[in-house]
Amino acid sequence: MSSRFWPYVDQHRDAFLALWMDEVRQAGISAQHARVEETAVLVTRMLHDTGFSVTKLPTRGYPVLLAEAGGPEGTVPTVLIYGHYDVQPADPLDAWQSPPFEPTIRDGRLYGRGTGDNKGQHLAHILGIGALRAVDGILPLHVKVVLEGEEESGSPHLAETFANCRDRLRADLAITSDGPMGIGDHPVINLGVRGILSFELRAQGALFDNHSGNKGNLVPNPAWTLVHALSALRGEHGHIKIPGFYDAVRPVGELEDRLIASLPFDPAIVARTLGLPLETVEPWPKEDYYRRLMLAPSFSINGMAAGYQGAGHKTIIPATASVKCDVRLVADQDPVVIDQRLRDYLADVAPDVEYVSHGHMRPSRTPPDHPALQALADGLTAAHGVTPYIQPALGGSLPDYVFTHILRIPSFIIPYANEDEANHSPNENMRLDLFYRGIVATAEMLSRVAEVMKR
Numbered sequence: 542m543s544s545r546f547w548p549y550v551d552q553h554r555d556a557f558l559a560l561w562m563d564e565v566r567q568a569g570i571s572a573q574h575a576r577v578e579e580t581a582v583l584v585t586r587m588l589h590d591t592g593f594s595v596t597k598l599p600t601r602g603y604p605v606l607l608a609e610a611g612g613p614e615g616t617v618p619t620v621l622i623y624g625h626y627d628v629q630p631a632d633p634l635d636a637w638q639s640p641p642f643e644p645t646i647r648d649g650r651l652y653g654r655g656t657g658d659n660k661g662q663h664l665a666h667i668l669g670i671g672a673l674r675a676v677d678g679i680l681p682l683h684v685k686v687v688l689e690g691e692e693e694s695g696s697p698h699l700a701e702t703f704a705n706c707r708d709r710l711r712a713d714l715a716i717t718s719d720g721p722m723g724i725g726d727h728p729v730i731n732l733g734v735r736g737i738l739s740f741e742l743r744a745q746g747a748l749f750d751n752h753s754g755n756k757g758n759l760v761p762n763p764a765w766t767l768v769h770a771l772s773a774l775r776g777e778h779g780h781i782k783i784p785g786f787y788d789a790v791r792p793v794g795e796l797e798d799r800l801i802a803s804l805p806f807d808p809a810i811v812a813r814t815l816g817l818p819l820e821t822v823e824p825w826p827k828e829d830y831y832r833r834l835m836l837a838p839s840f841s842i843n844g845m846a847a848g849y850q851g852a853g854h855k856t857i858i859p860a861t862a863s864v865k866c867d868v869r870l871v872a873d874q875d876p877v878v879i880d881q882r883l884r885d886y887l888a889d890v891a892p893d894v895e896y897v898s899h900g901h902m903r904p905s906r907t908p909p910d911h912p913a914l915q916a917l918a919d920g921l922t923a924a925h926g927v928t929p930y931i932q933p934a935l936g937g938s939l940p941d942y943v944f945t946h947i948l949r950i951p952s953f954i955i956p957y958a959n960e961d962e963a964n965h966s967p968n969e970n971m972r973l974d975l976f977y978r979g980i981v982a983t984a985e986m987l988s989r990v991a992e993v994m995k996r
Contacts, residue, residue: 544985546669547981557976564660565651567642568642587667593609598687603627603691618994624659625690629693629965651970657958661976662719669983692940695902713950713994715950716954717941728982732908733941734954735935735936738868739867741896742895751860767847770887783879791872802828804831838869838870840867869936874904905952907945909933919989959975
């Protein structure tokens with residue numbers, strides 16, 4: 542299936558690439574509070590130049606830009622597109638083959654911080670909207686593009702901004718393009734994300750380290766205190782022991798099971814992706830792999846610190862110990878409720894352990910039977926020439942809940958970047974052909990959504 546938008550995109554490839562490179566040159570690192578406002582100014586100018594009206598939404602953080610184009614709201618369908626203009630820090634700089642903010646083309650890819658995460662992806666949406674308007678002479682729907690400058694810092698103010706601006710952000714559905722495509726750079730539509738609750742456990746023993754022989758059996762060891770606390774939190778095979786933890790977990794439905802059955806599963810590719818021996822992965826049932834990855838909660842230890850970590854051996858009883866953890870949550874679990882249940886349970890089973898919250902994000906899920914899903918899939922097929930995979934959810938976490946929980950609209954996560962984009966790492970990149978395909982995909986998807994959801 543060939544797209545009618547390819548001639549327009551082919552004609553403007555050089556101009557589109559120049560816009561992309563201009564945006565990548567502008568470093569806006571929210572974690573370091575570096576040049577984020579300047580990046581917002583550049584992106585605002587770019588949106589104006591491509592035919593959008595742009596306003597700033599009230600927020601306590603870096604600017605949240607709302608760009609709009611198309612027919613009057615209420616007379617045509619409204620689609621909300623989300624992206625972010627801030628980027629991760631570029632460290633370690635000596636690991637880059639070319640400077641991170643001097644975009645460089647090598648082997649059919651554009652290298653630079655933010656190429657795929659998220660500048661190339663949200664720009665493909667913006668240019669795709671322009672392509673639809675140029676080819677058809679009209680936008681058959683109303684489009685709202687929301688770009689924030691704090692995603693790489695956890696989007697601390699986004700939920701508040703969305704809650705305060707519900708009326709201005711009203712839409713029929715939301716689309717986000719972030720992260721990598723499926724295995725082999727296959728197009729994919731994700732219908733949700735897992736949530737996350739991040740926290741740290743700390744334990745104190747003596748006021749200072751003690752000799753493990755002279756003081757053993759006398760001085761309490763905070764590392765053992767945390768080991769016992771962790772054992773009380775998570776059991777064999779990953780079962781989480783917090784009372785009431787699973788009460789709100791949404792059951793996996795027949796439609797989700799059908800989606801899982803249609804997904805590919807190659808043990809060799811999975812083993813290579815996970816860094817595990819093939820013999821470990823081969824016995825896994827495909828359905829169990831995807832259910833555990835996308836639709837089940839998990840408890841992970843992210844890092845532990847206690848005692849001596851240098852060369853050789855030092856026989857001590859450490860004075861302090863800590864462990865950083867995260868719990869991934871699935872649809873209908875409330876991280877605020879889980880946080881309180883975790884605190885209460887720890888107070889009962891490990892009263893000497895200090896609990897420190899590091900924030901949370903809600904899970905999100907969109908039903909697989911939404912009428913726009915097939916239109917989106919057909920649009921991706923027209924751009925890529927293959928039928929996309931449809932996944933019930935991502936294993937990771939994004940602020941997708943601002944659409945499904947705050948705005949109460951369906952949300953579709955449709956990545957445009959290559960699987961090996963190295964986002965958050967040195968030598969971040971995005972394939973040029975996928976950037977152009979993203980432009981075509983946006984035009985195709987919006988054209989079809991406008992027809993399916995026309996008023």
